[in-house]
Amino acid sequence: DIQMTQSPSSLSASVGDRVTITCRASQGISNNLAWYQQKPGKVPNLLIYAASTLQSGVPSRFSGSGSGTDFTLTISSLQPEDVATYYCQQYGVVPPGTFGQGTKLEIK
Amino acid sequence: EVQLLESGGGLVQPGGSLRLSCAASGFTFITYDMNWVRQAPGKGLEWVTGIDDMGRITYYADSVKGRFTISRDNSKNTLYLQMNDLRAEDTAVYYCAKHKSLGTILNTCYFDYWGQGTLVTVSS
Numbered sequence: 001d002i003q004m005t006q007s008p009s010s011l012s013a014s015v016g017d018r019v020t021i022t023c024r025a026s027q028g029i030s031n032n033l034a035w036y037q038q039k040p041g042k043v044p045n046l047l048i049y050a051a052s053t054l055q056s057g058v059p060s061r062f063s064g065s066g067s068g069t070d071f072t073l074t075i076s077s078l079q080p081e082d083v084a085t086y087y088c089q090q091y092g093v094v095p096p097g098t099f100g101q102g103t104k105l106e107i108k
Numbered sequence: 109e110v111q112l113l114e115s116g117g118g119l120v121q122p123g124g125s126l127r128l129s130c131a132a133s134g135f136t137f138i139t140y141d142m143n144w145v146r147q148a149p150g151k152g153l154e155w156v157t158g159i160d161d162m163g164r165i166t167y168y169a170d171s172v173k174g175r176f177t178i179s180r181d182n183s184k185n186t187l188y189l190q191m192n193d194l195r196a197e198d199t200a201v202y203y204c205a206k207h208k209s210l211g212t213i214l215n216t217c218y219f220d221y222w223g224q225g226t227l228v229t230v231s232s
Contacts, residue, residue: 094214
């Protein structure tokens with residue numbers, strides 16, 4: 001089965017920093033990738049789908065890129081409310097819906 | 109307003125069975141593919157299973173294949189998850205999740221609405 005690997009597993013950054021999270025698929029998935037944000041005690045929130053399409057209502061400081069096997073989620077200027085765990089998810093390859101292991105983002 | 113309300117969780121012994129339900133409202137349920145996603149305590153998200161809008165196509169994670177069955181009743185706007193032969197590693201909060209987009213289940217398996225989850229604990 002397909003594997004999704006995120007890096008780093010955790011990171012600490014300062015307010016205003018540019019933050020990048022990477023997700024790698026074990027096989028090509030075209031642009032069939034979504035990103036979610038999960039704040040502590042909350043349900044996941046869809047940020048990006050089709051690798052780079054911003055979900056309605058998501059701040060423009062979030063962006064996604066990539067195709068094939070390598071993808072990135074970028075936060076252009078980190079805000080305190082961005083503290084959360086971020087997950088990538090592939091679709092388009094059976095079984096669909098496979099998540100990465102998550103990246104925990106904290107404020108330095 | 110879209111609402112997804114899970115129920116049916118609880119404590120069950122290893123080898124036991126449980127059926128989860130997810131009552132949907134605020135959207136045309138029959139139009140959208142649906143899924144179950146779980147999260148073990150302190151762990152990451154794990155996609156479990158998905159079903160297409162008409163209930164004809166289903167997919168399962170290897171970890172539950174042969175033990176779990178997803179189904180839906182479009183007349184009742186309800187999604188189900190029948191869980192048999194439960195194991196300690198099935199302990200998790202189980203979320204139902206709605207596909208954002210219309211299309212084939214395989215190519216639209218990302219979710220814009222999630223329920224609040226129901227906790228399943230497998231323990232003797």
